Amino acid sequence: MANRKYKELNYKxxxxxxxxxxxxxxxGFHLATPxxxxxxxxxxxxxxxxxxxxxxxxxxxxxGELVQTIPVEEVGRIDxxxxxxxLVRDGLRGVSEAGGTGAGVFANFPVPVAGKTGTAExxxxxxxxxxxxxxxxxxPRLTVAVIIEQGGYGSTAAGPIARKILETAFNxxxxxxxxxxQPLPGAAM
Numbered sequence: 809m810a811n812r813k814y815k816e817l818n819y820k821x822x823x824x825x826x827x828x829x830x831x832x833x834x835x836g837f838h839l840a841t842p843x844x845x846x847x848x849x850x851x852x853x854x855x856x857x858x859x860x861x862x863x864x865x866x867x868x869x870x871x872g873e874l875v876q877t878i879p880v881e882e883v884g885r886i887d888x889x890x891x892x893x894x895l896v897r898d899g900l901r902g903v904s905e906a907g908g909t910g911a912g913v914f915a916n917f918p919v920p921v922a923g924k925t926g927t928a929e930x931x932x933x934x935x936x937x938x939x940x941x942x943x944x945x946x947x948p949r950l951t952v953a954v955i956i957e958q959g960g961y962g963s964t965a966a967g968p969i970a971r972k973i974l975e976t977a978f979n980x981x982x983x984x985x986x987x988x989x990q991p992l993p994g995a996a997m
Contacts, residue, residue: 810837835929846953849940851886852896853922853948858884900924901945910939913967919978920945923970925962934958937965943974950977 810831812823830836840848843861851858860881867876886893900922904914909925923941930936937959942951952973959965 834926842953842955845938845940846951849924849942849953850948850951852893852900853942853951856886856888856893857882858886897922897945900942904941909963910941910967913939913963913971917971917974918980919943919974921974923967925967927961928955930958934960937962937967939963939966939970941970941974943978950974952977 926938
């Protein structure tokens with residue numbers, strides 16, 4: 809995390825109060841990769857455990873026989889109280905519900921998901937759009953992170969792609985997905 813010491817060591821400049829505010833909302837000196845954001849989101853989803861990311865869980869032969877299982881390795885843990893973790897998780901769930909920044913993308917989605925939209929300022933062009941999510945909310949099995957470089961807002965650029973990934977991952981049939989996209993009576997889109 810950027811702080812007074814970081815700025816002094818790297819830039820030989822004083823830290824300003826406004827930079828504290830920037831740091832509090834994830835702006836300023838913060839840099840993160842999509843993989844780092846996916847790992848962080850999975851830590852929130854699974855109760856604070858940090859697992860080493862991997863792409864392959866098992867290898868099957870051409871006949872479908874198990875050749876190798878890739879072990880899951882815990883490499884850390886978030887030191888956070890259950891009460892605080894619940895507040896964070898509930899807040900992330902609210903993003904995809906009515907009134908949330910991802911509500912338009914996830915309105916009536918048949919699987920409850922938690923997520924966070926983001927817009928990363930880009931001094932070289934249009935802003936980058938982010939969306940990170942996990943689901944199902946009450947029994948997390950999947951984390952996804954999407955960034956659309958110079959795509960604009962996370963809710964309009966990255967959110968729809970995250971939804972498509974989740975539709976595929978949860979094996980949602982196109983008819984069910986379209987039915988789920990229809991607004992509930994009285995719901996704003």
